[in-house]
Amino acid sequence: xxxCKENTLEYDPELCNSCGICASVCPHGVxxxxxxxxxxxxxxxxxxxxxxxxxxxxxxIKVDSDVGCAAAMMKAALIGRGASSxxx
Amino acid sequence: xxxSRITGVDRLIHALARAGVRRNEWRVSxxxxxxxxxxPDSPVFVSANYKLSFDxxxxxxxxxxxxxxxxxTKGINVWCAAGKRTFGTDEVVYRIERTGxxxxxxxxRLILPQLSATGVAAHEVRERSGFRVTYGPVRASDIKEFxxxxxxxxxxxxxxxxxxxxxxxIPVEAKSALPIALGASTLAALxxxxxxxxGITAASFAGFAGVPAxxxxxxxxxxxxxxxxxxxxxxxxxxxxxxxxxGSSMGIRLLRAASYVLLLPPISAFASxxxxxxxxxxxPTGVRKEIDxxxxxxxxxxxxxxxxxxxxxxxxxxxx
Numbered sequence: 001x002x003x004c005k006e007n008t009l010e011y012d013p014e015l016c017n018s019c020g021i022c023a024s025v026c027p028h029g030v031x032x033x034x035x036x037x038x039x040x041x042x043x044x045x046x047x048x049x050x051x052x053x054x055x056x057x058x059x060x061i062k063v064d065s066d067v068g069c070a071a072a073m074m075k076a077a078l079i080g081r082g083a084s085s086x087x088x
Numbered sequence: 089x090x091x092s093r094i095t096g097v098d099r100l101i102h103a104l105a106r107a108g109v110r111r112n113e114w115r116v117s118x119x120x121x122x123x124x125x126x127x128p129d130s131p132v133f134v135s136a137n138y139k140l141s142f143d144x145x146x147x148x149x150x151x152x153x154x155x156x157x158x159x160x161t162k163g164i165n166v167w168c169a170a171g172k173r174t175f176g177t178d179e180v181v182y183r184i185e186r187t188g189x190x191x192x193x194x195x196x197r198l199i200l201p202q203l204s205a206t207g208v209a210a211h212e213v214r215e216r217s218g219f220r221v222t223y224g225p226v227r228a229s230d231i232k233e234f235x236x237x238x239x240x241x242x243x244x245x246x247x248x249x250x251x252x253x254x255x256x257x258i259p260v261e262a263k264s265a266l267p268i269a270l271g272a273s274t275l276a277a278l279x280x281x282x283x284x285x286x287g288i289t290a291a292s293f294a295g296f297a298g299v300p301a302x303x304x305x306x307x308x309x310x311x312x313x314x315x316x317x318x319x320x321x322x323x324x325x326x327x328x329x330x331x332x333x334x335g336s337s338m339g340i341r342l343l344r345a346a347s348y349v350l351l352l353p354p355i356s357a358f359a360s361x362x363x364x365x366x367x368x369x370x371x372p373t374g375v376r377k378e379i380d381x382x383x384x385x386x387x388x389x390x391x392x393x394x395x396x397x398x399x400x401x402x403x404x405x406x407x408x
Binding site: 004006025046049054057065066 | 170171202203205206207208209210211223226240242245246247249303304309310361362364365368369370371372373374375376377378379383
């Protein structure tokens with residue numbers, strides 16, 4: 001489903017080593033890596049989970065994978081950086 | 089030693105966990121579990137120690153001789169634990185060492201749930217432990233097909249957010265919202281305003297249950313907007329009820345109706361905004377934008393609605 005097209009995902013194909021793991025770990029099909037270097041096919045679908053960046057050994061992917069919990073963010077906005085976690 | 093059998097007690101625990109009853113306490117001890125006649129060539133699957141996660145995995149592995157290496161994710165499911173790095177590179181490497189896995193199996197391969205990729209750097213696990221990580225499908229139910237075909241289809245690698253996925257989250261949302269909602273509506277009822285009591289209950293329900301259930305069919309992409317929309321319907325009904333002739337002047341009735349229109353939608357919208365935390369596709373960037381865009385609006389509407397409500401009550405009482 002569509003949601004906020006802007007996100008912090010950055011991909012540099014120059015650095016890609018064609019391992020294809022980004023396409024395997026992305027839960028929303030943002031990357032395709034069936035032949036050669038990975039391609040960003042659906043960047044607006046990115047939910048910033050960070051799986052791609054975490055597993056890119058070539059350092060070609062960067063994303064701010066922060067806690068996505070609204071309650072945690074609002075708490076942090078009110079009482080400062082102390083509250084980072086969600087309900088668990 | 090474990091089995092693929094899921095008992096009635098297991099299912100009861102699953103239901104309790106889904107209802108938010110002692111959710112973090114349903115844990116499995118970390119360590120290595122043997123399924124069937126697993127031997128040194130058998131595959132090794134890795135799991136979180138949240139009972140729901142572990143049970144989903146072992147049930148899906150029915151008939152497969154294998155090992156399950158359970159990590160200490162503090163009783164939290166795969167994806168949330170991965171986000172917090174408890175289902176992380178360090179824990180995987182540590183658990184391999186702690187269970188002596190290298191002495192139990194001759195191969196050096198691990199199969200991890202895809203959603204753990206958020207917290208696990210596969211190449212780093214390889215460097216540090218010698219074990220090579222393969223990411224299995226998102227859903228345990230696809231594991232059999234994954235093992236048979238040797239790979240995951242594109243469909244297996246996508247996370248969905250269908251009605252069924254959304255519906256199981258409602259009890260946990262209800263658990264945090266209901267006490268406040270019932271408390272507030274009881275106060276309204278005691279203050280002699282059954283319409284307000286019903287409105288508060290309905291707006292809360294719209295937020296923690298209506299929006300999750302009807303998500304793709306509600307207007308807008310922002311969860312807050314969807315909440316405002318559904319809450320708006322509740323407010324409309326309450327406003328119409330407030331305009332009925334109850335002996336007070338039209339002015340007072342209009343003020344009461346307006347107060348409902350301002351007070352009720354923010355309740356639903358706020359609960360909906362919180363639902364983003366359970367969703368499987370909202371980005372933190374988008375949620376932050378929603379907070380920046382709508383929270384002050386919600387607070388402002390609720391505050392002015394409350395002032396108007398008090399004003400019409402005072403005016404009503406003054407009239408005698």
